[in-house]
Amino acid sequence: MKVSIMRPIFRPEDVSNPSFVLYPYHIFHLKLFYKRLGRSDRVLDYFAYVDLYRLGAERGDGFIDLYEWDVEERSVMEPLVDYEEARMKAFESAITWGNSRVVSWWLPRIEVVRDERAYKVFWIYEKDGEKLIMDSLDGKEFSLETIVGKDGRKCKGAWCR
Template identity: 50%
Template sequence: MKVNVIAPNLTIKADYVLYPYRVYHIRLRYRRLFGDDRVLEYFAYVDCIRLGVERGDGIFVEEWDVDESKIMKELIGEDVARTEAVKSAVMWGNARVLSWWYPKVEILRSLRAYKVFWVKDGYIFDSLSGEKFKLKS
């Protein structure tokens, strides 16, 4: 099955597990009393198991052909993930723009993507940060 994978910074010849995320490219348009509207771009990576939201610099994905057994199941649906991404984007934008109005929110792109965790020699390696965690028996 073909899936989008968040481009790994760390590649190891090992077994792997794919961890589910939803990725959103959001545009916020703030109306202001004086001057032109202020437009901000926000990239949200929503963890579909623990419901955390991380801000990214862009959408960096690769398409992989994987066995379905390597994919962890989502616990968070798309509606909840989208709501959390928009809430995170607006909170981030409100800290940067002074406006009396709620911003106009546009979701320009959304997709399901997976983060790679490498499994080797009793350890799990995070493919983005390079962190190493010992597997417990």
């Protein structure tokens, strides 16, 4: 299956062939159009990265580079949030951010400039006998055991592979 992935910045060192799991996001580039009394209107760009597993939104500086990978379906985590929920979360996040920068009597008109489903790569590998997971965008490592437990009972979805 072909998927868009966020360009990995970090990769485990001294590991010949790490496996990975792909974590779902929806990325939005939004334009906010604010009307203002007695002043010129304001237009702001906003980039929202909506987590499709936990329904959280983060503001980005731009639209991250995306690459297309051909992967096995079992490496891809299924989103728990549909497009409409993700879009509404992006709008809510954009309005909160925009209203802290612009004084207006009205809510902004919002236009979706671009949006794409993309996946963040989490590397899974073994180092010094311990299974680890690395976030490909910030390089942080986590013990797989702390996420899934010693016996794997907490394990859900693609993290278990």
